[in-house]
Amino acid sequence: MRVLITVYPAVAHLYPVVPYAWALQSAGHEVRVASHAGFADTIASTGLVPVALGDAGSPEPRLRDDARQPPTPEDVNAYARALGLSPEEREHWIAFYQWNLNPASDYVRADLPDAPDLVEFARAWRPDLVLWDLVFPAGAVAARAAGAAHGRLLGSNLDYFAFSQERLATHRDAVRDAGLATDPLGDLVRPLAERYGMTVDDELLLGQFTVDPLPKGLSLSTATTKVAVRKVPYTGASVFPRWLYARPQGRPRVALSLGESTRRYVAGDWGRTPKLLAALAELDVEVVATLSPLQLEAVGTLPDNVRAIEWVPLTQLLPTCDVLVHHGGMGTLSSAVAAGIPQLVCDTDDSLLFRPASAAPAEVDSGTYRVGREFGTETGQAAEEAAGWLHPEKNLLATPCASYVTDQGAGVRLDHQKQSVEEIRAEIHRVLSEPAFREAATRLRDTWQAIPSPAEIVPALVALAERRP
Structure with a gap:
């Protein structure tokens, strides 16, 4: 069987699907992974065969001046009212409409070469199955053009789509009466679909099935056909650092990881990193902090018990640690679950809503997101003066991750906005010293291990591919 996988060009999107790709490849199937040409080397580094889309020398669509901006808060709230959403449901809607439609718009554009390149490759290679990243809906168009079965990969996301x-379907009349578009996702996909003579329908937008790696308590309830799979952590391959070989004598090791994606686009860390490090400084622990230079700018002198390193695979680090303090990313959470260690998840009471930075004082920059900016790139530097948006002081998935961990008894929630350094320190000490947290983390690991592995769902994927018309 030939399997084509599409991923958004970021390791936070690639790494979650590597175990699926390798499971299929190891079972004897041909696998290709398609993404922007500038991301091809990263795909190849995982041992998978990339398909380069577009021009490697051109900026990624998200870094272009004409990239889609987040909708206004007024527009977001107008939909929430028309849809009759509860406060919790409103957060799910924000995650879809303000956050995820932006990356979904990047690689479905008919006026850029990436999506047409994908369709033409699919037509030529003739895959039997296309598995497409939740925010890479061009994969569905390519599958239909090639006559292939297709399903979505949630990766590290909830199924906000x-x-x-x-x-939207249930409240279509109310949305229309409010003067709002009744199908924002369909409106994004339609120009590409019509280029190839296709009608936009539910199957094109939501796939024939969905590979869902999230357990009960995390996964959103929807009517889609789901293939349940265990989220096996993959965090890249690199030489195992010698200093990780030996555990510190007589004191615990604490890992601190605040994510990869946000630091690509958002300046600063809202004062969270200095506060966490100050709390850890007075504890008798060894701290390994995976922080970038940008995240460390506001820290000053590192505490003596902290080793800062920009990158180390969590699959190498976490089995040597006693607890993890993190930002509430799904990939990070699953790595801690696999290691069987307690977690302290950084979360706030902020809504996920983006707000225009123009509404804030002129000196505000920390936590500001700007379309067309990625730190460490020339394109990003050139976009410093572009209009920005105030990013809520947390990760997209911080609240569901924090709720899940605390509901399971495997950790606690940290709020840098409301808790003092002393209160944060006391919470870290409590999780380190009370055996109940470690016992709950062990039970949680056992629960996840009972979910089918990527290798175990390969027969189901083959059967789904064989059912295509």
Whole structure:
């Protein structure tokens, strides 16, 4: 069987699907992974065969001046009212409409070469199955053009797309009466679909099935057909650092990781990093902090018990640690679950809503997101004066991750906005010293290990591919 996988060009999107790709490849199937040409080397580094889309010398669509901006808060709230959403449901809608439609718009554009390149490759290679990243809907168009079965990969995301599409369908009349577009996702996909003579329907937008790696308590309830799979952590391959060989004598090791994606686009860390390090400084622990230079700018002198390193695979680091303090990313959470260690998840009471930075004092920059900026790139530096948006002081998935961990008894929630350094320190000490947290983390690991592995779902994927018309 030939399997084509599409991923958004970021390791936060690639790494979650590597175990699926390798499971299929190891079972004897041909696998290709398609993404922007500038991301091809990263795909190849995982041992998978890349398909380069577009021009490697051109900026990624998200870094272009004409990239889609987040909708205004007024527009977001108008939909929430028309849809009759509860406060919790409103957060799911924000995650879909303000956050995820932006990356979904990047690689479905008919006026850029990436999506047409994908369709033409699929037509020529003739895959039997296309597995497409939740925010890479061009994969569905390519599958239909090639006559292939296709399904979505949630990766490290909740299924905000199906959740929102179902509510839009239920309240279509109310949305129309409010003067709002009744199908924002369909409107994004339609120009590409019509270029190839296709009608936009639910199957094109939501796939024939969905590979869902999230357990009960995390996964959103939707009407989609789901293939349940265990989220096996993959965090890249590199030489195992010698200093990780030996555990510190007589004191615990604490890992601190605040994510990869946000630091690419958002300046600063809202004062969170200095506060966490100050709390850890007075504890008798060894701290390994995976922080970038940008995240460390506001820290000053590192505490003596902290080793800062920009990158080390969590699959190498976490089995040597006693607890993890993190930003509430799904990939990071699953790595801690696999290691069987307790977690302290950084979360706030902020809504996920983006707000224009123009509404804030002129000196505000920390936490500001700007379309067309990625730190460490020439394109990003050139975009410093572009209009910005105030990013809420947390990760997209911080609240569901924090709720899941605390509901399971495997950790606690940290709020840098409300808790003092002393209160944060006391929480870290509590998780380190109370055996109940470690016992709950062990039970949580056992629960996840009972979910089918990527290798175990390969027969189901083959059967789904064989059912295509």
